[in-house]
Amino acid sequence: MKKILYTLLSLLLFSACSETISDARQEIVPPQIYPDYLGVTIPTNVAPLNFCIADEAALRIDAVITDNYGNNLHSQGRESLKFNLNDWHTLLSQNCGDSLSVTVSAKYDDGWHTYRPFTIYVSPDSIDYGICYRLIEPGYEVWSKMGIYERNLSSFDERALIENTQFEGCVNCHSFNRGNPADMSLHIRGSHGATLLRHNDSPLTAFNTKTSKTLGFCVYPYWHPSGRYIAYSTNATSQLFHSANGNRIEVFDTASDLLVYDIDTNELLLSPLLGQDSIYETFPVFSADGRSLYYCAARALPEGSHQLDSIHYSLCRIDFDPSTGTFGSRIDTIVNAAARHKSVSFPRPSYDGRFLCYTLSDYGQFSIWHHEADLYLLDLSTGESRPMTGANSDDTESFHNWSSNSRWLVFSSRRDDGLFTRPYFCHIDAKGVVGRPFMLPQRNPRRFYRNRFLSFNVPEFIIGPTRFNGHKASRIINDDYRKDFGVRKYVEH
Amino acid sequence: MKGSLFRCSLFTIKALYTLLFGVAVFLFFGLAYPHHLHYQEQYQLFLFDSTYVWEIIRLPGGVADLLGRFCTQFFLFAWVGAAIVAVLLVVVQLLMLRLVSFGRLFGLSFVPSFLLWLFLLDENALLGGVWAVLLTLLAIWSLVHHPPKGRGFVILVTIPILYWMVGPAWNGSHYHRYPTVVPVLLYAAWLSAIILPLAVHACKKWANDTRFSTLFSHLSFLLVAFCMGLLLWKNANFKAERVMQYDFMARHQQWNRILSTIKAEKPNNQIGVTVQNLALAMRGMLADHLFEYHQNGIAGLLPDVERDATSPLPTSEVFYQLGMVYVAQRTVFEAQEAILDFQKSGRCYKRLAQTNLIIGHYEVARKYLTALQKTLFYREWAKETMSLLGNEEAIAKHPEYGRLRQWAYAEDFYFSDHVTPEMLEDLFFSNTDNRLAFEYLKAYYMLTGDRKRYTNLLLHSVSR
Numbered sequence: 001m002k003k004i005l006y007t008l009l010s011l012l013l014f015s016a017c018s019e020t021i022s023d024a025r026q027e028i029v030p031p032q033i034y035p036d037y038l039g040v041t042i043p044t045n046v047a048p049l050n051f052c053i054a055d056e057a058a059l060r061i062d063a064v065i066t067d068n069y070g071n072n073l074h075s076q077g078r079e080s081l082k083f084n085l086n087d088w089h090t091l092l093s094q095n096c097g098d099s100l101s102v103t104v105s106a107k108y109d110d111g112w113h114t115y116r117p118f119t120i121y122v123s124p125d126s127i128d129y130g131i132c133y134r135l136i137e138p139g140y141e142v143w144s145k146m147g148i149y150e151r152n153l154s155s156f157d158e159r160a161l162i163e164n165t166q167f168e169g170c171v172n173c174h175s176f177n178r179g180n181p182a183d184m185s186l187h188i189r190g191s192h193g194a195t196l197l198r199h200n201d202s203p204l205t206a207f208n209t210k211t212s213k214t215l216g217f218c219v220y221p222y223w224h225p226s227g228r229y230i231a232y233s234t235n236a237t238s239q240l241f242h243s244a245n246g247n248r249i250e251v252f253d254t255a256s257d258l259l260v261y262d263i264d265t266n267e268l269l270l271s272p273l274l275g276q277d278s279i280y281e282t283f284p285v286f287s288a289d290g291r292s293l294y295y296c297a298a299r300a301l302p303e304g305s306h307q308l309d310s311i312h313y314s315l316c317r318i319d320f321d322p323s324t325g326t327f328g329s330r331i332d333t334i335v336n337a338a339a340r341h342k343s344v345s346f347p348r349p350s351y352d353g354r355f356l357c358y359t360l361s362d363y364g365q366f367s368i369w370h371h372e373a374d375l376y377l378l379d380l381s382t383g384e385s386r387p388m389t390g391a392n393s394d395d396t397e398s399f400h401n402w403s404s405n406s407r408w409l410v411f412s413s414r415r416d417d418g419l420f421t422r423p424y425f426c427h428i429d430a431k432g433v434v435g436r437p438f439m440l441p442q443r444n445p446r447r448f449y450r451n452r453f454l455s456f457n458v459p460e461f462i463i464g465p466t467r468f469n470g471h472k473a474s475r476i477i478n479d480d481y482r483k484d485f486g487v488r489k490y491v492e493h
Numbered sequence: 494m495k496g497s498l499f500r501c502s503l504f505t506i507k508a509l510y511t512l513l514f515g516v517a518v519f520l521f522f523g524l525a526y527p528h529h530l531h532y533q534e535q536y537q538l539f540l541f542d543s544t545y546v547w548e549i550i551r552l553p554g555g556v557a558d559l560l561g562r563f564c565t566q567f568f569l570f571a572w573v574g575a576a577i578v579a580v581l582l583v584v585v586q587l588l589m590l591r592l593v594s595f596g597r598l599f600g601l602s603f604v605p606s607f608l609l610w611l612f613l614l615d616e617n618a619l620l621g622g623v624w625a626v627l628l629t630l631l632a633i634w635s636l637v638h639h640p641p642k643g644r645g646f647v648i649l650v651t652i653p654i655l656y657w658m659v660g661p662a663w664n665g666s667h668y669h670r671y672p673t674v675v676p677v678l679l680y681a682a683w684l685s686a687i688i689l690p691l692a693v694h695a696c697k698k699w700a701n702d703t704r705f706s707t708l709f710s711h712l713s714f715l716l717v718a719f720c721m722g723l724l725l726w727k728n729a730n731f732k733a734e735r736v737m738q739y740d741f742m743a744r745h746q747q748w749n750r751i752l753s754t755i756k757a758e759k760p761n762n763q764i765g766v767t768v769q770n771l772a773l774a775m776r777g778m779l780a781d782h783l784f785e786y787h788q789n790g791i792a793g794l795l796p797d798v799e800r801d802a803t804s805p806l807p808t809s810e811v812f813y814q815l816g817m818v819y820v821a822q823r824t825v826f827e828a829q830e831a832i833l834d835f836q837k838s839g840r841c842y843k844r845l846a847q848t849n850l851i852i853g854h855y856e857v858a859r860k861y862l863t864a865l866q867k868t869l870f871y872r873e874w875a876k877e878t879m880s881l882l883g884n885e886e887a888i889a890k891h892p893e894y895g896r897l898r899q900w901a902y903a904e905d906f907y908f909s910d911h912v913t914p915e916m917l918e919d920l921f922f923s924n925t926d927n928r929l930a931f932e933y934l935k936a937y938y939m940l941t942g943d944r945k946r947y948t949n950l951l952l953h954s955v956s957r
Binding site: 137139140141142143144145165239240241242243244245246248250306308416417418419420447450451453 | 542544545672800817819820823826827829830831832835837852854856857859860863864901902903904905906907908909916
């Protein structure tokens, strides 16, 4: 209904309000636009990059996108451009691996100004169907309305999978196996707490992941490529608040261990190496071949200590044998961030096994509240890490994940206003060259991001619609039944 | 001629009763319950914005909800709010009269309105509920007066439209801030609006008998008014009204009014004591007059931050005035998040814009101010404040923001839900101009009986 309304209104506006640009002053600088799409690399199947003039004094905006074959696409609007969806996709498909030139004009009180054209690169690498994320206010401990949503990246369609209006509590930790929603995990907190699991498109089952032998509930899930295992951490988490620091909040663990859940046997697999009292272990992820487990580890603070700036997580690795569900006997430190008084969070290996992307901040593991947090790329063949300069900004870059073809990275950034997290996408080629990122496109980006007082939390790629039935899920959540996780005894080496 | 005069005078009397009822509602909410209206207003933020409107009206019951929210924004001014409530309740009563001829049972036409009045005594009852009953009555009235031909079709069309407009009247959501609370009184009002006309219609012969008609009309009204008045009196929460008054006065920084209020009646509730102490401190009288008033230990001075939407707001006023800008920001943010029906708050948005402005997070402040610019009553303030963004000189000169920026903590430390004396000491010793911190610190030592620190503080103060 809303879509039809928008389309009709757009058509009406297009036909009635387009102005001819005359006597435009030629500017030698490129335009300042919102979102900043200058020089970005985009996939062929992304939704139109509508944008506005950053300066709100502009009365109208006009843009012509031209390719090297003489095709062009025109849009004009009062506040924002609104490219025709079909024409946009046609133009992009005709320019796969090529570049587009965008000429922008803006009308001010003194007339039209035409700016130096800028370029948009169209990568031949396509992006996945969409992303799935949690929308939540960037708050402290109490939560208001929130939910898990999916967004089609080729259009502007957003759909709620489940919202906390359907049950009492909060929802988080959505996870898919390499973006495939046939394998899905979702965590519910509160009086109806549960972990919902869907394996091989089976019906959802609600699990109680807390056992007498583990610290607490299983969080931060990551699927094994085989779909048989899910790596979790279990964390005793606390929060403290800054009294005079823009980072506002510190979320920290006072204990944490790692575990792997075997779906086939309904057992948690433990290792004494991953449950050491003197070490905080968190954010486990499987390597692309499924034979290693990467995670973050830091020396634990003495009990009661709040020297949070001395918690430094390094990137570690342990072998994992998927045929037996057993762990190796040695821990390798892959990135010794602690030695540099830095801290690693959110390790994410690319699915082609070439790279591992992680967030580096000054301390701790909850980097979303750290303005200094940046993305780093570890070349797994050389072991060398480097900052993803092309993608990073002066503000927070934090959670991230790879597209199923390992050529796109979606990441959270607070560069827009310093508080509300937005999803950005950057292209990473086979050599690790990082393209300029672009913000998730919207129909009218300024209006959309201004009106939305919610952060995009944990953006995950999905290769198709999740087919998640929120009503059925809420019935399962509101029901008392929970299947308990079992625990397998240690297998000593 | 005589009959006509008789009908005319009866009509006039009925109109007078309706007027009397309206005036009673108006005076009740304007005089006895004004802060309940203020309380309602502060837990919503009506935006003149198409996305906001669409998000509400796309849901069943959205029209009633939207109309309720639209009217509630006027509750910022209690008398305007009282007038709106009075008009709505009078319209409900008049619609009842239009549905069926009540005759001798004229007083029963007031029952739904009285029940709605009772419903609105609850500070968490939302005005959308009144609109739901009103719209339902309007729909029934239009159906009753539709010519018989085609009425079936009109009913078929009306039912889904009515469901869209007032839908969840059937299950109560949208009409009470607590989603789990069943608004029994709203149900009762809605049911009475349907059942009473049917019942009167069933005994229309007796009801419309002209013998003693005037007497019965008087009696029925007086009986209903007496019973309902009694119920209103018993159910009105004047204690809550006092608490809300303190919160209101703190919100609007009416320090002198607070002082005269506490002089007349010493508050003994948590919020009242917190606000009383803040007003005393703002006038430099806290330590000297501390024990002339009820105290609640440290909790009356600087209460721990709770996880609800009500008690943290006056507490946050104290944090804000002291210069604990980040603490105030967190407290207000959490209070807003705790609003049970997930609405936003004009009061909280305003304070979040202010705290972000003071700490220099201008883009975040701009976001809140932009939203406030879409409101009726915060627009002008937001526009003025917008001009301060990034203007360091203007902020430094601003009597409130400049002072609070100067008083704010220079050294960072972690805090949680409990204010410690060290937090006050930090405030005062890093900026001895902060007389509010001085007052609070003295009071803190007095309440905890810490003579040593109290003496040291005084010595420090004297030696300056």
